[in-house]
Amino acid sequence: MQKGSASRIEIPASAWDSDETREILRRRDFAGLFAIAIKYGASQVRIGAVAELGQPAVNAILHGKRSIADLNVIERVAAGFGLPDHARMQLGLAPRDTASPTGDHDGEHEEQTTELTGRLDAAATIDATTIMVLHTDTDNLRYLDRKLGGPAIADKMRAQMTQIERAHHHAVRHGIRTRLAHLLAETSSLAGWQAINTLALNDAWTHYERAKAAAYEAEDPALLAYVSGEQAYVLIELGRPAEATELLHHVHAQHRTRLPARMRTWLSAAKAEAAAVLGDETACRHALDQTTALLPEGDGEPEMPYLFINAHHVARWRGNCLVRFGDPDTAEDLRSALAGMDGSYNRAESGVRCDLGHALLAAGKPEDAQPHIHRAQQLATMTGSRRQRRRITELAKAVNRALGH
CATH class of the missing domain: 1.10.260 (434 Repressor (Amino-terminal Domain))
Incomplete structure (x- = not known):
């Protein structure tokens, strides 16, 4: 049986x-x-x-x-x-x-032929305007993700992924297929980051593998470096920071001569975070100095809509990294990061307030940390970020111990 x-x-x-x-x-x-x-x-x-x-x-x-x-x-x-x-x-x-690998279902074979023909015909209608609309939809999902969180837009994400993936799989014209591959990589990477924040780490890894394959087909070194670098965060969340560091250094070494300054800035910041998790303060500070030196003006580049990094983001990264080493300037970096937020980065704000709470606790001010913890909990719950909720819970316990509760 x-x-x-x-x-x-x-x-x-x-x-x-x-x-x-x-x-x-x-x-x-x-x-x-x-x-x-x-x-x-x-x-x-x-x-x-x-x-x-x-x-x-x-x-x-x-x-x-x-x-x-x-x-x-x-x-x-x-x-x-x-x-x-x-x-x-x-x-x-x-x-x-x-004995009959296809099941010998003539009707099924005819249905498959009809279905494939229909999908090829549908993909053949995709033009530059259609891809622009799909790009806009993914950009809108990015905004909703950072403001509302992945769980709130899960249905929209699944529909977008299905539509792009089906179009890409059935596109024949090289130019259209390449642009769809680029969009598939961007959208899969967004899905991967959402999965990291809900701690669905196996799902996240799968999304990034799809994103890397699509980025290879799109022949875009910056996009490939980005999705590969983001995959390192799956390893960090799994408690494997040494492997994450190795991956980030490989990505940087393989692509650095072909990457724009903003992407190299982001990779340096990611290397700093991995070094901080490893407890390597020297490597962390060196990577943060590189991040500051490389940072170009502005918030992003039109050709890289998936990447946002400016001086406030770098301050947030410095705070997140150096709070682990008890740096006295950490709180100031984190306050600067908070000041630069426009109200749409709710999940990120949750993380910044959590880091600021850690900094205030390390400075012997646990009572000052409490309002930041409360607000961080609200934002993490609103955006469905299990990743942030886990960090905030640990911080709240440490603050309560310091207050004698």
Whole structure:
């Protein structure tokens, strides 16, 4: 008997034939797939059992806080839900009828041909104006992300990713395909940063791998350096700062002669942060000095809409790094960073206030840290940043100990 067959979830064969279900399978939308199972009487516990995931993971997937990328898990879901061959193929899995790898479904073959033709025709209509609109949509998502947080725009992000990825996969004209690859890299990188902030680190890694592949195809060294550098933050959050440092130095060495000053500034700041986590104050200060020396005027470059770094951002980075070493000037750097915020960087402000709370605690002023902790908690909750909430909780405990609570 096939593993898991005794507890297989019974779903009518007709359920796999609707257009909506086909789209769920093609997108690998496991929240939608789990919802189908629930519709036919399966509980979250039972879904977790057949997929060997556990109920908490199923709940997280249903609420868009986690996804599934591991092929073994996908295979278990397909087996546990009893997917017929044509549904397995739509999910990107091989059919079980190995004697006839395509399942020998003439109707299915005709449907696939029609579907592919339709998607190629749709991609052929994409022009420069369409790509500009898609770019604008991603820029708007960036703004909403830093103001409201990733969880608030999860549905919009999924829709944007699906649209761009499908267009890119079916674009034939080289110029259009290259520009779509560029946009796919930018959007995947944004999704990766959102996943880091919700501590969905496996999802974040997957997003960055997609972003790197797209950046390679786009032949843009600055974009490739950026998405590779951001991936280093997954390693930092995993408690692997030495590997993050190695990755950042490799990215800088490989691309530095082809990178604009603002990108080199950002990479230096990222290296400083990794060095601070490692506890290497000398390397951290050297990287921060490089960051200040390299910083060009202005906030960003039109050709790099994904990168914002100015003097206030550098002050924020200095504060975040040097607070770890008890630097007396840290609080001033962080106050400068706060002063430069325009009210749209809510998640970042949460981090700055957390760092400022640490600086005030180190200066022997735990009572002055409390209002910053309170505001940081509000902003972290509003933006759904588990990453910041974890840091703030640790700081609040330290402040309470210092106050004798």
